[in-house]
Amino acid sequence: MRAVIQRVSSASVSVGSEIVGVIGTGLLVLLGIEDADTSDDLEWLATKLVNLRVFGSEQEPWSQSVSEIGGGILLISQFTLHASTRKGTKPSWHRAAKQPQAESLYEATAAALEQRLGRPVAKGRFGAMMQVLLINDGPVTLIIDSKIRE
Secondary structure (H helix, E strand, O other), X not given: OEEEEEEEEEEEEEEOOEEEEEEOOEEEEEEEOEOOOOHHHHHHHXXXXXXXXXXXXXXXXXXXXXXXXXXXXXXXXXXXXXXXXXXXXXXXXXXXXXXXXXXXXXXXXXXXXXXXXXXXXXXXXXXXXXXXXXXXXXEEEXXXXXXXXX
C-alpha cells in the first residue's frame, strides 16, 4: 500500500455536487492499493497513520499524533499512486489492484483506522470521480509505502 499523507486544517471530498466526506484538523490520506497488498500491509499502515507524530505546538513541533489531538482522517482511494511511467508518456496501472481486492482492502483499512482512532473515519467513494479540497497545514506532505516501511 502506498499513501500520500497531508496534514490539513480542513479537507473534504465530493462526488458531483454531494460532499461525501469532510474533516477539520487531521490527515488527508490518499491510498493506493496494489495487487501484492495483504491484510498485513493494511494493519501496518493503519497503525503507522494513527501514531505518526506530525502535529504539535511551536514549543514542541512533531510531538503529537492525529489520535492524540483528536483529529480526523479523510481516506480516499487513489489507484493512480501505483502508476508506472517507464515506457512512453502514457501511465500504466498494471500493479494497481483490481476492484474487488482493492475495494475490500480499502474498506478494511478504513475499519482498522476507526478501530485504532476510536472514532469514525471520513471516506471518499470508491471508484468514483471525486473532487478533493484541502488546506494543507505547514505544508506537510509525506509518502509512506508498506513494502518499503521507512
